[in-house]
Amino acid sequence: MSGDVFDPEQLSRCISCGFCLPACPTYAMTGDEASSPRGRITLMRALQDGTLPPDDPTLAEQSSFCLGCRACEPVCPAGVQYGSLLEQWRVHQWRGRRRPPLARALTLVAGQRWLLRLLGLVRGAARGPAAAPPTGQLMLGCFERGLYPGVSRAARSLDPTLAVPAAQGCCGALHAHNGDLAGGERLARGLGEELPGTIVTTSGGCAAHLASVLGPQRVRELSTWLAGRPPGVELRVAGRRARVTLQDSCHLRNGLGVFAEPRALLRQVADYVELPSAATCCGAAGTYSLLRPKDSRRILDGKLDEIEAAGVDLVVAVNPGCLRQLRTGLRRRRSAVRAVHLAELLAEAATPDRP
Ligand code: SF4
Numbered sequence: 373m374s375g376d377v378f379d380p381e382q383l384s385r386c387i388s389c390g391f392c393l394p395a396c397p398t399y400a401m402t403g404d405e406a407s408s409p410r411g412r413i414t415l416m417r418a419l420q421d422g423t424l425p426p427d428d429p430t431l432a433e434q435s436s437f438c439l440g441c442r443a444c445e446p447v448c449p450a451g452v453q454y455g456s457l458l459e460q461w462r463v464h465q466w467r468g469r470r471r472p473p474l475a476r477a478l479t480l481v482a483g484q485r486w487l488l489r490l491l492g493l494v495r496g497a498a499r500g501p502a503a504a505p506p507t508g509q510l511m512l513g514c515f516e517r518g519l520y521p522g523v524s525r526a527a528r529s530l531d532p533t534l535a536v537p538a539a540q541g542c543c544g545a546l547h548a549h550n551g552d553l554a555g556g557e558r559l560a561r562g563l564g565e566e567l568p569g570t571i572v573t574t575s576g577g578c579a580a581h582l583a584s585v586l587g588p589q590r591v592r593e594l595s596t597w598l599a600g601r602p603p604g605v606e607l608r609v610a611g612r613r614a615r616v617t618l619q620d621s622c623h624l625r626n627g628l629g630v631f632a633e634p635r636a637l638l639r640q641v642a643d644y645v646e647l648p649s650a651a652t653c654c655g656a657a658g659t660y661s662l663l664r665p666k667d668s669r670r671i672l673d674g675k676l677d678e679i680e681a682a683g684v685d686l687v688v689a690v691n692p693g694c695l696r697q698l699r700t701g702l703r704r705r706r707s708a709v710r711a712v713h714l715a716e717l718l719a720e721a722a723t724p725d726r727p
């Protein structure tokens with residue numbers, strides 16, 4: 373009997389109604405109950421009460437196949453906190469040497485503060501104190517400062533009152549979602565001490581994780597931070613107003629309920645087109661695109677078809693993982709559509725003398 377894998381109260385909440393099934397991308401792919409939120413909760417219960425042994429292959433497969441997108445949460449009438457259950461499941465399932473080597477390597481890298489600092493310096497991420505007493509602290513993210521340093525520079529240009537301390541580690545979301553929940557909470561608390569006051573982040577996934585550990589009052593995702601500010605100039609493409617669409621960040625939308633704010637900002641500077649599947653995962657899902665590339669690409673392909681059919685110039689992301697996923701997929705197709713982060717697009721719209 374595995375007894376203590378899950379918080380019993382959380383696990384008992386599911387009433388097996390099935391309302392979550394239509395929202396689940398992996399269930400849509402397979403039509404298999406085991407790949408649905410309800411089916412996975414049944415598996416969790418079987419693990420908890422010992423009906424299934426811990427090394428059961430279905431447990432291993434379904435804990436990995438799940439995107440962790442939390443699309444099952446907002447539609448659940450019983451308030452099941454599925455994201456939290458999945459984190460607990462992976463702590464058990466991926467303990468010790470069972471954790472996928474790639475996930476272990478990535479969490480190891482993200483936990484190295486000196487390496488993150490060096491990455492930020494080399495790649496030219498935003499830095500420096502705010503001119504006046506800071507209104508908030510801009511978080512640089514672990515992989516964002518290496519892959520997309522222009523995002524933090526754009527965010528800082530949109531709000532120069534933000535301080536950007538160079539000494540800041542990883543928020544721990546990567547760890548929490550990949551079998552190291554304790555490490556993820558420790559890193560979030562450490563970052564909370566390094567960035568006192570309000571933490572402003574350009575990553576929806578980091579915002580949700582930080583809010584779960586430090587409390588929502590300490591954390592603001594960029595679109596909520598900028599909400600209500602005066603619009604930039606109109607963004608134009610080929611002599612006309614740009615047509616843009618948004619890919620939601622799953623954890624920002626399903627975990628924090630933030631989806632109206634980025635859309636409102638985009639409507640101020642461009643013609644906004646809503647994708648039918650904007651709220652559905654793009655397949656990036658943290659490390660998912662690296663650990664399960666075939667499944668990730670299958671999910672992405674349908675999304676890219678939609679983006680191209682929408683006739684937009686730009687698709688906007690509010691999370692670095694989604695940005696990487698969309699950019700990679702669009703480049704692979706040699707698509708004319710460009711993927712940008714919300715901060716980059718707004719900074720571009722705020723620059724009236726651009727060519
Ligand atoms: S987190 Fe996403 S993929 Fe996993 S069960 Fe919920 S809806 Fe399905």
Ligand code: SF4
Nearest residue numbers: 386387389390392448
């Ligand atoms: S909607 Fe909620 S209560 Fe209903 S089956 Fe899904 S997780 Fe369980």
